[in-house]
Amino acid sequence: MITLPLRSRRPSTSDQDAARADEVRGALAAVLPADAFVTTPESVERYSHDEAEWAPYVPALAVVRPRTAEQVQAVVRVCLEHRVPVVPRGAGTGLSGGANAMAGSVVVSLEAMDAVLEVNPVERYAVVQPGVVNDDLRATVAAQGLWYPPDPASSPWATIGGNVATNAGGVCCVKYGVTRDYVLALQVVTGTGELVRVGRRTAKGVAGYDLTALMVGSEGTLGIVTEVTVRLRPARPPEQTVVGHFSSLVAAGEAVAAVTRSGVVPSALELLDRHCLRAVEDWQHLGLEADAAAILLARVDSPGAAGDAEAEAVRLAFELGGATWSARSEDPQQAEALFAARRLAYPALERLGPVLTEDVCVPLAAVPTMLARIEDVAARFDVHIANIAHAGDGNLHPLLMTPPGDEAARTRAQAAFEEIHATAIALGGTVTGEHGVGLLKRGGLVAESEPAVIAMHHAIRAALDPAGILNPGKVVAEPAAPDEDRPAE
Amino acid sequence: MITLPLRSRRPSTSDQDAARADEVRGALAAVLPADAFVTTPESVERYSHDEAEWAPYVPALAVVRPRTAEQVQAVVRVCLEHRVPVVPRGAGTGLSGGANAMAGSVVVSLEAMDAVLEVNPVERYAVVQPGVVNDDLRATVAAQGLWYPPDPASSPWATIGGNVATNAGGVCCVKYGVTRDYVLALQVVTGTGELVRVGRRTAKGVAGYDLTALMVGSEGTLGIVTEVTVRLRPARPPEQTVVGHFSSLVAAGEAVAAVTRSGVVPSALELLDRHCLRAVEDWQHLGLEADAAAILLARVDSPGAAGDAEAEAVRLAFELGGATWSARSEDPQQAEALFAARRLAYPALERLGPVLTEDVCVPLAAVPTMLARIEDVAARFDVHIANIAHAGDGNLHPLLMTPPGDEAARTRAQAAFEEIHATAIALGGTVTGEHGVGLLKRGGLVAESEPAVIAMHHAIRAALDPAGILNPGKVVAEPAAPDEDRPAE
Structure with missing residues (x-):
């Protein structure tokens, strides 16, 4: 386990650390209601890391669950004043350690800010708090004939704020793009403790630098997102599913290349190997057979006859790639089970x-x-x-x-x-x-990356977070101060 | 006319200015071939501004037309050393003064870097130099069954580099997005004189901050683009055109709102009023009638019967909005003439x-x-x-x-x-x-914008262009140094 030193941190004895921690907790208590604190050691431990199995973490000095943007701002200002790291966190489903706490840090869980504030069917956007769960947003807008495409496998648990922080992808990205393509505007608490709005609610806009795109995927190192305006699409026609079985991973890979050459843009093109299928079946008993080394799951969603033609083109590409069996799925339940297997593969393997x-x-x-x-x-x-x-x-x-x-x-x-x-x-x-x-x-x-590009990262980070308090050590390692060691990689 | 002082510029006599200009020209001559210089005063004047009628400019100290990224880098390093502003420029079709020269500046025209370096039909991208004209790129990729959507009205003249600098839009954006949505990667000369690559050539990627999106639309104030990798789409089905005539601008606006409510996403939805139609007709004699106060031109491009249904839905929305006449265009030539009128409206009016x-x-x-x-x-x-x-x-x-x-x-x-x-x-x-x-x-x-957001612009700009040489005074006005006046707004 490693600790991630904050840029301005100085060596101190553990007595000094404890006194400092009490001081910070006291300052937080002065700006937050009592029920905003996570207090049991087990919970603090649980909130101090994400699902990245091998990423290091240290239990946070404090874990808080603010309910308003102003409370988030107040927390950041306390952290600024006391020069302690602040680590934002959604549902903690991340897989790279981006939400892991470091020594002496304050974890800010955004999960209690979970309101859908507006769905606008005319302008096709929704305004949500960062703690809204991805699937909940999708269900809410679907009720109005609208669609929010980004669909990471963690969509039943992951929050929009976390999706924004990591620029989450998913199954439909192959045709419809990733989270960044759907974020129109953000409300953010900056590294200087300001609460600002960036982006727009109009269809187009080029006034100034694209700070919204810069914030998306910055993993809490350039600001803490307190509100998200996402672009929506009209609901789309029903999808058709095409399944292919392959005798090797490489053959499945060849079929993927054949789909691309066909000119069809599928709305999903997923691969699962035998190990994943078996792990899911052993756990969930969906009735999946796992006799192929790998399967490809494709979906197409063009309307009417065009969709039929796309489905057939994908099936032919599977055959060209050497499928041992391929078919357009006639059974929506079976098709759904296969995509459920895709989504459940990660937790199914984690059990093992x-x-x-x-x-x-x-x-x-x-x-x-x-x-x-x-x-x-x-x-x-x-x-x-x-x-x-x-x-x-x-x-x-x-x-x-x-x-x-x-x-x-x-x-x-x-x-x-x-x-x-x-x-x-x-x-x-x-x-x-x-x-x-x-x-x-x-x-x-x-x-x-070229060293000059890494230097640009550091320059931007220092520009927007001059005190170095926002999730330090993530994305780019902190440059070592002259009197400090570099953090272990 | 105003001059735009560079952050570090100090008052000097005109003799000093002339000596300094000679010094900079000499330094540029040492790193560029002789034919890279634009020399006649008329040409220098012409290269010192874009098409923004009322934006101020001052003829540049020098205008250069480099042929390689390394030459651009050499120019920026000369400007860095001499602390003179450098103003990048594409075809000069901009309408906001973004390419206008200021006193003592060096204009870098990228127009001679006009090669399409690669078209990759499997990964669906093209790599181009910044001086490639938008329509030329579109024609080149169309020959391989591919499509580059962004289509500003200036597409016969405007360059991809200029499109990137301004995040150009166009007619098809309503369905297909703007330039930023199609830029995968850039090669850029930074404000510190480094030649770097940002972005990626893969379909997805979240390694680090999105410096590519930050550069797009930054109008040459964060870097000078020397190569662009654009995302392409497969060629799309033929479009259908729907035309509506309206007795007032406001009625046409109501019809636009009705189209949005219909749930159809048209591939174009353009408005022209009587003045524009008349100016184009007087100039080009396309056979347009201008008896309506305003017309709407819509296109839809879903395949087959779905496209027919979309076209009819748009026509109905036009009627709901109060069209005096509406029809699905049966005559491709007439439809093309109407869209040509849309593209030519600006130059037609400029003649007057x-x-x-x-x-x-x-x-x-x-x-x-x-x-x-x-x-x-x-x-x-x-x-x-x-x-x-x-x-x-x-x-x-x-x-x-x-x-x-x-x-x-x-x-x-x-x-x-x-x-x-x-x-x-x-x-x-x-x-x-x-x-x-x-x-x-x-x-x-x-x-x-909120003041804190403007401050973020300044912070990012200072981080990536610490000497303040990249197109100073554009996008955000330079903060006045203590001993200088603010530039006139």
Whole structure:
């Protein structure tokens, strides 16, 4: 476990630390109601990390659950005054450690700010508090014939605020884009303790820099989001599902490339391997058969005959890629079960032991090669790797599984994790397609970026958070002060 | 005419200025070939401003046309060393003064960097130099069955680099978004003289801050773009056109609101008033009749029967809005002539005298009200105002016309311009939907933004351009140094 020193932190004895912690808690108590504090040690521990299995954390000095933007602002101002780190947090479903607490920090959970403030069907936007759960927003707007596309697998639990912080993706991104494409405006508490609005509610607007896009995906390091205005689409026609079975991961990868060459843009193109199917079936008993090495699940949503033509084109591409079986699904329940399996793959595998989740994204033409290299890494490093993927985006989630308590396996998995990063970068890809950098991908960000680009990150961060209090150590490691050691990577 | 002082500029005599200019020209000559310089005073004058009629400019100290990114970098380093402003420029079709030169500045025209470097039909992107003309890119990718959507009216002349600098919009944005939605990656020379790459070529990626989105629309104040990777779409089905005639601007606005309520997302929804139609017809003789006060031009592009249904729904919405006549166009040539009239409206009006172009964008529900207020402003300020609009986006372009040489009319038009800004902001809109802030909308940006947000702009700018050499005075006015006056607004 490592601690993440704050830029301005100075060495101090634990007595000094405890006194300082009491001081900060007292200052927070002066600006928040008593019921805004999470107090039991177990809860503080639970709120001090996300779902990134191997990312380090330290229990926070305090965990607070504000109910208004003004309370969030008051918390940030206390943290500014006392120069303590503030770590914003949604539902804690992140997979990169972006919401993990560091020593002496205050965790701000936005989950209690969970109101949908407005749904505007004419301008097609919704205004929500950050703690609104993704699926709840989707259901609320669906009741008015509208659609909020971003659909991460964690949508039953993940909050819009967390989705914004990580620029979350999902299944429909292959056709409809990611969270950033749907964020019109934000209310944010800045690193200087100001409560500001950025963005717009009009369809277009180019007045000034796109601070909204800059905030999205910045993982709480440039501001804490207290309100989100999302763009909506009209509800779309019903989707059709196409399923393909493949005798190898690489064959499934070839089929993905064939879909791309067909010119069809599917509304979903997902890959699951046998390990995932089996883990879900063992847990949920959905009636899935797992006799193929990998399956592809595609959906298309063009209306009428055009949709039929798209579905058939996808099925043909599956055959061209070497499918052992392919079909347009006639049974909506079976199609739904397959997509449920896709969503449940991660928690199903987590039941079996610690999972280290990759999130590499490569060019589409490189998908078969990347899948082959992942199999090679699994063999060379003697690590069990299951695979799910937003295959149509080239966004692969190899899941590195280790037996509980097996330290040697953990060490091998860590090495395999780094090797997969390096391979993705070498193929023209990125270490993170949708999960974010957090703590786990900081080295990867540095590996895939020019030093001058990393310097631009530091410059922007210092410009918007001059005191260095906003989720320090995340995305980019803090530059070491002359009298401090660098944080361990 | 005003001069725009550079942050670090100190008062100096004209002899000192001339010596300094010679010094800078000499330094540029040492890093660029001789044919990279624009030398005649007429050409220097022409390259020292864009098409914003009323924005101030001063002929540049030097105008250069580099052919490589490394030459651009060398120019920026010379400007850094000598602390002189550098003003990047595409085709100069901007309408806000964003490319206007200030005293003692170096203009860098990117027009000679006009190569399409790669078109990748599998990953669906193109890599282009900034001087590639928008229509040329569109034609090049169309030959491979691909489509680059952003289509500003200036597309026959405007460059992709300029489109990126201003985050240009166009006719198809109502369904397909603006330039920022299509920029995947950039190569940029930074304010510290580094040549860097930001962004990615994969479908998804969340490694680090979205510096690409931050650069797009920053009007050359955060970096000079030397290469652009744009996202492409597969070619789409043929469009259908629907035309509506209206007896008033406001009725046309009501029809726009009715289209929105219908749930159809048209691929174009444009408004032209009688003045624009007449000016184009007098110039180009396209055979347009201008007996309606305003016409709406819509296009839909869903495939097959779905497209037929959309076209009929739009026509019905036009009737609901009070159309005096509406029809689905059966004649592709006539439909093309109407859209050509839309594109040619601005140059057609420019022939008649100085035009001050508005670019306000309001919520869709406010379109009828905004159009009524514009008519009211025209009457109150005694200014002739013609109207074109990307009506489906709420992005209106009232064109304030003044007789050549009539100073009193100019003064009234300037007052009307400010009044229209204020009205748009009051209705929940913005002063610029797609043209950019440049010089003309700086006051508008301040009016529609919180002071803390303007401070964030300054902080980011100072972080990425610490010497203040990149297009100073644009987007946000430079904070006055203690010993300097503020630039005139």
